[in-house]
Amino acid sequence: MKSQTTRNTTPSFFEGEKWLVLTGLLGFLLSCICAGWVILYGGPVSPNGDVLNAFSFNAALGIFLLSTAAIAPFSGMGPKRRAAFRWSYIILALYSYFAETVQNFRGVNPRFVKGGAPFDVMVGSIFTFVALLLIVGYLFFAVQYFRQRSTKLRPTLVLAIRYAMVAVVISFVAGVWISFNHGRIVGLHGNIIWLHGLGFHALQAVPAVALLAERSNLAEKVRSRPIHLAGITYLLGLVAIAAQTYQGFSILEFSLLPLLALGCFLVSIASGALVLRRSLTHRVVAANRLR
Structure with a gap:
């Protein structure tokens, strides 16, 4: 019941x-x-x-x-x-x-x-x-x-959504920046559209890590760690892109800030990959026990 x-x-x-x-x-x-x-x-x-x-x-x-x-x-x-x-x-x-x-x-x-x-x-x-x-x-x-009411529904997923919402706010700020700038180009090669778009994709990226964590055999207290790692590094990547764009430089050039942004996004992806590996290992072990 x-x-x-x-x-x-x-x-x-x-x-x-x-x-x-x-x-x-x-x-x-x-x-x-x-x-x-x-x-x-x-x-x-x-x-x-x-x-x-x-x-x-x-x-x-x-x-x-x-x-x-x-x-x-x-x-x-x-x-x-x-x-x-x-x-x-x-x-x-x-x-x-x-x-x-x-x-x-x-x-x-x-x-x-x-x-x-x-x-x-x-x-x-x-x-x-x-x-x-x-x-x-x-x-x-x-x-x-x-709010607490949302947290009680699905704590692990809502934690990830919180990070995604912060990223979405950054995207909205980038959109306002485009409006005041009368276009997406800043300086010679800066393009605000990268920041605008990548921020919104946090809605898919960070909750995906939460879903993998929910399906793993990680303890309840431990599940939040890969989500924090994925969320924080994703936000840091956006900050690095924002700083590079503000200076009027392309995020595709080989320099410190683009490399930092790339590293942050790779760590964010890796956190999900590690949880996925843990989840698959757990399923294989569980399946072998049933044989």
């Missing part, structure tokens, strides 16, 4: 988030359409549009929404708060898809409108406001994982 109660009260990935998942999948559909156009006709659209930008944006937003839908059940939010977050984010995402895709096909950069018609200026202004609402809404969502 006790195990049945635990099963019923512990949420699973994507639980109750069908519409957020579909909105994320819409991003992939739009991205495929954009990719087909780029293959047939190329990316640039006169005077300032680029369908390749719409391709990358739709795919990135789709991944972000799917990742959010996956972890939303562990936020500890009540049904009403969770529904409010879900539907507000769906509406904001749909507008973002529209602005990025339609405007680039029309030859307009939706973020930085230059000499556009009143309609283009309006779409761009609303897009800026929508981007701000996306950030504010996600900050509200992120805070939920630092």
Whole structure:
């Protein structure tokens, strides 16, 4: 009876988030359409549009929404708060898809409108406001994982999500930086988009380590160690990239900060690999005992 109660009260990935998942999948559909156009006709659209930008944006937003839908059940939010977050984010995402895709096909950069018609200026202004609402809404969502109610649902996974949320905040800061900088390029070779994108991928990378830890034979107290290692090194890698970009240098050059960032990300990956190895070893031993 006790195990049945635990099963019923512990949420699973994507639980109750069908519409957020579909909105994320819409991003992939739009991205495929954009990719087909780029293959047939190329990316640039006169005077300032680029369908390749719409391709990358739709795919990135789709991944972000799917990742959010996956972890939303562990936020500890009540049904009403969770529904409010879900539907507000769906509406904001749909507008973002529209602005990025339609405007680039029309030859307009939706973020930085230059000499556009009143309609283009309006779409761009609303897009800026929508981007701000996306950030504010996600900050509200992120805070939920630092509350006790969320921790009780699945402690190991929520610990990893906390690190991921800090990385997402860094990505949002990078996005604001792009806006104030009027573009992604800093100095001669710095590109803010690397920081912006890699921060969001923490939503997949760090929780993956937690899942491996949960499936291992590590003691409850020990499971948090590889998660702390993965989370801290991932964040340090982002800081190194931010410092390199701020100085106007490429993160692909052979110098101290890019090498430090690479080392941090490798350690983060290695922590997951070590837990995976421990988990596989445990399963092999368990299987041999059953023979």
